[in-house]
Amino acid sequence: MSMRIGDESARTRAESIDPLLVSNEMATPEGRSEWRRALRRFRRHLPAMLGVVLLVLMAFACFVVVRFVPSPTKLHLANVYAHPSSSHWFGTDELGRDSFSRVLHGGQISLRIALGVALLSTVVGVVIGALAGFYGGWLDGLLMRFTDLWIALPALPILALAVSIGTVDLGVFGGVDLGGPLGMTLLLSLLLWGSIARVVRGATLSLREREFVDAARAMGASNTRIITRHVLPNCLGPIVVNATLVVAEAILVETTLSFLGFGIQPPTPSWGNLLSDSIGTFEDYWWLTVFPGLAIFITVLAINFVGDGLRDAIDPRRPVRV
Amino acid sequence: MSLLEVRGLAIAFDTDAGARRAVDDVTFSIDAAERVALVGESGSGKTVTGLALLGLIDLPGRIVEGSIRFDGRELVGLTEREYRAVRGREIAMVFQDSMTALNPSLRVGDQVAEAVLVHDQAASRASASARAGELLTLVGVGGADDGGRVRDYPHQLSGGMRQRVVLAMALANRPRLLVADEPTTALDVTTQAEILALLEQLRREQDLALLFITHDLGVAAGVADRVAVMYAGRVVEEAAATELFASPRHPYTRGLLESSPRLGTVRGALAAIPGQPPGLSEIPEGCAFHPRCGFAEPRCAQTVPPLEEVSTRHTVACVRVHELPPVAS
Secondary structure (H helix, E strand, O other): OOOOOOOHHHHHHHHHHOHHHHOOOOOOOOOOOHHHHHHHHHHOOHHHHHHHHHHHHHHHHHHOHHHHOOOOOOOOHHHOOOOOOOOOOOOEOOOOOEHHHHHHHHHHHHHHHHHHHHHHHHHHHHHHHHHHHHHOHHHHHHHHHHHHHHHHOOHHHHHHHHHHHOEEEOHHHOEEEOOOHHHHHHHHHHHHHHHHHHHHHHHHHHHOOOHHHHHHHHOOOOHHHHHHHHHHHHHHHHHHHHHHHHHHHHHHHHHHHHHOOOOOOOOOOOHHHHHHHHHHHOOOOOHHHHHHHHHHHHHHHHHHHHHHHHHHHHOOOOOOOO | OOOEEEEEEEEEEEEOOEEEEEEEEEEEEEOOOOEEEEEOOOOOOHHHHHHHHOOOOOOOEEEEEEEEEEOOEEOOOOOHHHHHHHEOOOEEEEOOOOOOOOOOOOOHHHHHHHHHHHHOOOOOHHHHHHHHHHHHHHOOOOOOOOOOOOOOOHHHOOHHHHHHHHHHHHHOOOOOEEEEEOOOOOOOHHHHHHHHHHHHHHHHHHOOEEEEEEOOHHHHHHHOOEEEEEEOOEEEEEEEHHHHHHOOOOHHHHHHHHOOOOOOOOOOOOOOOOOOOOOHHHOOOOOOOHHHOOOOOHHHHOOOOOOEEEEOOEEEOOOOOOOOOOOOO
């Protein structure tokens, strides 16, 4: 006898009505994996789905539409400070450059940096957090105090200082301009791995006490194997949520830096330097400030919605918002 | 020669009040394909003994005395790397709670394959998966071809099915000794019987020796050739299962059996052993059981009674063993 029950509530109902239906050796209902359940909860999360739609549109604009707009550095001195119109959707700037194009190109740079930072800082944070949490003892103390120290560093002055150094020689990686996109990615990653390290350490601390870790050890598994096969897959949820939020944070920090003049240097546009270049003329030429600002606002908000939705979806104890 | 010989094993845990022995002077042996049950209450040291066989005593615990010889080879003092080769391949362990003993984020097929890969890193994913399918079929969970549950996650399986998966993992590398720590305690009685039957069938097919750790005398009687009874970290009596249950000699064993209900007898109220087993930091001087023992004399509080052979392969640690009245049955 087999049964196929659509949703959890029906299954719970069946169990409460007739315990024989779910007795041991009988096929349990064709269940869903934890991930599929999480996906379902995520899909029901309205803000998160809105966030996904906005992000997809933003990415589409910055990586695809951007190929069909005028060059962001093409000057058109006869047409400076043009209002938004059908030929220049977001208007033009003081050099007659198309602002729509500049926002999209700037978005591409900002998004690339943010994704790179999320990836890199996650890798660093996961390694440090997993080592600290799994081995505990003095290693934990050392790594976590180091993390605390790192988190306590005042980020902006240090970044500003680093950027002002300019190009540094990173041996095999060659020279890297700390003010360029790659340098910015490296710098921000260095600053943002701390929260992920803490999250992973916390999750690892509780996971290493679980019986399946003992079972794996009793099977002869090495520590490396236990960490990679048994511990990390089980912290994937918090890692993903955190990485998402780091994307938003990276965008904001990069914007702040550029705004202060330490970030990506013109003429390469980034959302931050578009804002900083235009803020002085905001009262006369509002479109140069409002559109990049809106882009930042929408993107960061959407990412936070998605992060929220992921967190709710992955933690089954949180109620599902329908 | 015995497959496993444990001699004078003592395991201490560092506490705030100094080192305390959770296991002291434990000696027993297991022959190839023999079934031995280690019986005791919670805290009697039976689980710690089981873990010690696999070198899984973690700080603040450590083995302070004694030897564990497996197939003639001394295991105490092996490096972590050397011990890893023993775990799973020579001695495997099954844990109590099948829900927590399985990784919730791995499909059961992958989980069993993982057990194969741990010791055979040359094996391809595909061959490990195939072997996992075989093993799961062997334990009655079913392989990939016959509509089995290889692609299910642990939470999708019932307790009995999960314990079968755990057994499949334990058997993945054809160990010669299986340490089963209360493998059926978390299961209901019918499932328990099924798992025990499966365990016995696999044991016979694979020529496996079994150390069965349990607090359940009934289960011990059913699965074991020999039974060792532990109390406060020491073995107090060891005998063939039939003999132990027919004529227990140690007052503790007698108390345990008298406090178990038996079908078909009318005896009025069940007898109980007065008091509680001692905690790790309060183990009494002399025979640890004497404060609760109805037969205790002043000398019981003075020296720890050694295990003494009272009949063939039946040892008891009690100074008054020859003076005690026979068990009324």
